[in-house]
Amino acid sequence: MDFETKEKMQKEGVSQVISLMCLAARTAPKTRGRDNIVIFPFSNAEKENLAKKMEEIASKGYQSHIFSRDAQNIRQAEKVLVIATKLGSRKLDCSFCGFETCAECEEARGQCVYDFIDLGIALGSAVSIAANHRVDNRIMYSIGYTVVKYRLLGDEIKVAFGIPLSVTGKNIFFDRK
Numbered sequence: 323m324d325f326e327t328k329e330k331m332q333k334e335g336v337s338q339v340i341s342l343m344c345l346a347a348r349t350a351p352k353t354r355g356r357d358n359i360v361i362f363p364f365s366n367a368e369k370e371n372l373a374k375k376m377e378e379i380a381s382k383g384y385q386s387h388i389f390s391r392d393a394q395n396i397r398q399a400e401k402v403l404v405i406a407t408k409l410g411s412r413k414l415d416c417s418f419c420g421f422e423t424c425a426e427c428e429e430a431r432g433q434c435v436y437d438f439i440d441l442g443i444a445l446g447s448a449v450s451i452a453a454n455h456r457v458d459n460r461i462m463y464s465i466g467y468t469v470v471k472y473r474l475l476g477d478e479i480k481v482a483f484g485i486p487l488s489v490t491g492k493n494i495f496f497d498r499k
Contacts, residue, residue, distance in 0.1 A: 332489050336400045339455045340487060346447040347405050353436035358408040359444050360482075362475055369402050372484075375468045385464070392464040398494050399486035404469055405448060406482030407441040409433060438481065445483055458488040460495035 340363050347361050364372060373393040380389035396402060411424040411434045418435045421427040427434065445461055452459040465484020469475055475482065488494045 333400065335455070336457060336487055336489055339452055339457050340401045340403055342455070343403055343448040343451045343485070346451045347444040350440070350444040350447040352440045352443075354412045354414070356410070356412060358410055358437055359440060360404075360406040360408065360475060360479060361444075362404045362406070364402040364404065368474075369396055369399070372402065372465065372468060372474065373397050375472050375474070376464060379464075379468060379471070389464050389468075392462055395460075395462075395488075395494060396465070396484075396486055399488050401487045402465065403448065403485045403487070404465060404475065404482055405441065405444050405485070406466065406469065406475055406479045407437045408478045409437050409480050412436050441481060441483070445485070449485060452485070452487060458490070458493040458495060459485050461485055 344361050344363060347359060348357075350359075352359070373396040376389045376393035376396065380386040380393065411428055413424050414436075415423045417423075419427045419432050421430060421432055424434070426432075449459055449461060462484045465486070466482035469482040469484065470479055473479070486495070
């Protein structure tokens with residue numbers, strides 16, 4: 323098998339894994355069956371735009387070493403998947419948010435904790451697929467911060483995380499400075 327064939331197989335494999343990650347995030351359990359999860363695999367052009375936006379954040383001094391480093395990782399990665407959540411009450415009146423009722427939480431512009439819990443479960447489901455297929459990955463808040471700050475997935479997205487994927491002989495997300 324020649325080098326081009328092997329490289330093509332790797333790219334196809336990563337594409338299949340990101341598709342499976344999307345499925346895992348979508349079917350992850352959701353509180354009361356309400357699905358506020360948004361799943362978005364970035365194209366190569368969108369990935370480059372994301373990296374540029376991350377460098378822009380770094381140039382303004384906010385966590386500059388982290389955003390610069392992560393922008394480089396984005397460029398090195400084969401694929402990037404963003405998993406985010408819209409926010410909305412589950413109408414459980416559970417007080418888990420710190421308010422007595424969901425109505426009080428909404429009135430105070432509080433946040434239903436179940437959106438964050440559901441997001442965490444979706445992220446865990448997705449990265450477990452990548453890990454099970456031996457595709458290097460890392461959950462990055464810096465990607466999510468950038469997506470929300472620049473409204474790359476629209477105004478409804480308030481919380482997001484990114485998962486870059488890489489297939490190399492050495493995990494590019496491991497020995498980072």
